[in-house]
Amino acid sequence: MNGAVKLSGRCGRCRISRSDKVAGSIHLVELEIRDCPVDLERPRPGQFFQVKCADGPEHILRRPLSVHGITQWDEPGHSLELLVEDVGWGTHRLCSLSVGSEVELLGPLGRGFEMPRAGKALLVAGGMGIAPLFFMAREMDHVDAGYDLVAGFKSGDCAYAPLACLKGGGVLCTEDGSAGEKGTAVGKAAGYMERSVYSMIYVCGPEAMMAEMSRLAEKADIPCQVSLVSRMACGIGVCRGCARPGRNGDNLCVCREGPVFDSTRVEWICVQ
């Protein structure tokens, strides 16, 4: 995951073909690629799109959103799924758009997760970290790779992880026990690590949770890939707005070199 990659991103307009509230303020937005003027490259788990939530000069920045799923990518009428939590102006607007509305996408961008070469993987999602990791699980199902998925949420009203449609093992947990098992994602993951042998750990979630999970992985000497979050302006490596410190005194360009990094490269910070 070192170094810069050539930009694969392209611009294109897509039409919303489905938009459903799946939990609390979380929406599943499906975008139809059929009428998109550009052939979008097949996205890989962990990659993201820069989504233009409105036209016009009032809102100048796009919002980065992970790929949550793709359907029938190699056939006409293929589509892209985003899992969007309404947390502010842009995500609110995206969640409010009705079916048939057009949205402009730039992507797929960044470097995604590397598929495990052998053995079983542990996928640990905290909150909206489920968006890329659920896609990862589905892609692993395609190649019959073994994994367990831990999906942790604060409470049942913001929990979304339809684990039943996956082949791998997994658990949904909430901190208050209002849905699934009671406990935190890290707590559950630690339990899984005691019971099974994993060759790779994939993590996406809040900063503190990813920091804790990478500490566990590094202690157990298991390679760990984390998907970082950072505020972005360009999303394509030209503004350095997303850069955050690496552990070796370097800077990590989250949009271009990431968002997925080997946990040993990351210097964990407190973000507000």
Add this chain to the structure above:
Amino acid sequence: MVDLSIKLAGIDLKSPLVLASGTAGYGVELASICGYSGLGAVTLKSLTIMPRPGNRSPRVWETTGGMLNSIGLENAGVDAFLSDFLPQLNELGVPLIVSIAGETAGEYALLARRISGAPGSIVAIEVNVSCPNVEKGGLMFGAEPQASGAVTSAVVENTGLPVFTKLSASVFDIVRIAEAVAAAGASGLSLINTLPGMAINPVTGYPRLGTVSGGLSGPAIKPVAVKAVWDCYRATGLPVIGGGGVYNALDVVEFMRAGATAVSIGTATFQNPCRFEQIACELPDIMNRTGALRPADLVGSVKV
């Protein structure tokens, strides 16, 4: 037929559109998405002598009609630029304006020498004395007529390339600074850099940027930029690369009317990396509506 070509302080450019420093990286990244047809020149991210890591995260925040940034001149340093990026850029063939930033006049002089000795597509040097996001250098020079002049002459004396000094509009009297820079031998002015600004999360009480405050750019700052261009153009008559909030071709013509010979596109590139191409397509039509045959016909044509 509208002819978009311009002459900027003696440099022939095929279009008045220029990408603004810090919003187009080292110039190579955008080329792989858009190509550079319709563009006059690319201004590169400001270079310093040594690599700079930049400021702490978060570094960007969207505001109404714009954004705040506190990148802090993160860059690879002039040597890495010359060895790693310039050869690729020379292959692209797009004219380059190289922006430089230092902490002392001596550093600016050294940077000017290094840049001037480099082969290829570099057509001008932009002297950044207006970055609000660094502790040393930056606005420390740009807020003072004398210091702005001293830095400008340090560069002029060490290069044969045209020199554009980039000013901040967040100063007491921008005209006095522009005049000092003109007297120091600048070939032109670049106007404007971001305006100092700040945003706070009202609920948590934390600033939105890791450095507390940053620089405001985007459509929200356009009226400030248009006035700065008009004031400095009128006072000095120097060619101006004008910009700040440019979003479409109408904005480009507005800056030309205020006195800009070339017009820079910055933050708008973040909404759409190929925005400059769209603007280049719209521009001939807008110019037709004004009756102008070439950009030069519009420069300073505001009716006052």
